[in-house]
Amino acid sequence: LRAELLAAVDGAADREALESVRVSALGKKGRITDMMKGLGKMSPDERRETGQALNALKDDVAAAIETKRAALEDAELTVRLERERIDVSLPPRPETTGTLHPISQTIAELTAIFGQMGFEVAEGPDIDDDFHNFTALNFPPDHPARQMHDTFFFPEREDGDRLMLRTHTSTVQVHTMTSQKPPIRIIAPGRTYRCDYDMTHTPMFHQVEGLVIDKATHMGHLKGCLIEFVKTYFELDELPTRFRPSFFPFTEPSAEMDIGCSRKGGELRIGEGDDWLEILGCGMVHPNVLKACGIDPTEYQGFAFGMGIERIAMLKYGIPDLRTFFESDLRWLRHYGFAA
Ligand code: PHE
Secondary structure, X not given: OHHHHHHHHHHOOOHHHHXXXXXXXXXXXXXXXXXXHHHHHOOHHHXXXXXXXXXXXXXXXXXXXXXXXXXXXXXXXXXXXXXOOOXXXXXXXXXXXXXXXXXXXXXXXXXXXXXXXXXXXOOOOOEEOHHXXXXXXXXXXXXXXXXXXXXXXXXXXXXXXXXXXXXXXXXXXXXXXXXXXXXXXXXXXXEEEOOOOXXXXXXXXXXXXXXXXXXXXXXXXXXXXXXXXXXXXXXXXXXXXXXXXXXXXXXXXEEEEEEEEEOHHHOOEEOOOOEEEEEEEEEEEOHHHHHHOOOOOOOOEEEEEEEEHHHHHHHHHOOOOHHHHHOOOXXXXXXXXXXX
């Protein structure tokens, strides 16, 4: 039996075969185990002798199995090392890195430029109420901008109020003024929504809002700040600007800011020629807005501005079509995207 078992151990081709040899000899129903069970029926003398022999056999077989197992494992490892050897001469797989979307890039630029001027970044919710989007901003109850076709409304609530997707980032003016004390110097970049879709409008777009509230802030501060901004953003030492009177319910006086450009041969060039391009809306914060936000207009004044982020990104980076911003076309993203 010893010779037979040791031969079986030696002949096992792999670890699986070796394991079945072990089970057939030393397992619960193995041959050595079976013989051990027979010891009970023997006389004491016989039991001692046979027991010793069986134990020796068992130890020898177990030792042989261990030695064989180690040898098999060694062989397997050698095979694996050979198979998994790395071929350092293979060319690397091409690596693809994502890019920053032009919107993210432009927001980073805006944040950096206004950050240098002491502005902090503020936020407000995309879903807001009538008070923050309209009422506190001095929109009269029958103002056309409240009409269904501009604003995405949610269903009316039980208390009669309707939530909506904010139509401009001016909501953040209200959130900021009702939650922190002047002096205030914030910009608020973010998403805005209007029910509109054509060549120059997408239902979701981005704006950046600016708000400065302090004692004795005046129109000169507004103009100086925005002229400085457009020159820095467009990287031009000389850039003609003009402020045209305009109207917003929440600013008085209100203005639109234009920058100088030329449109010769259909090609737009910023900072050249004698044409004008509208770039943003702005004005001195209306006293009614300050009052609605709990700020005393006889003590504090300020200015606000708002501009479209896609628009200024298109102008700086020569992106022709607004709608392409949100199509997630990989070729577009690779072309107009920025290294992260
Ligand atoms: N909220 C205005 C718009 O969406 C822009 C604006 C902001 C104008 C702040 C004046 C002051 O067109």
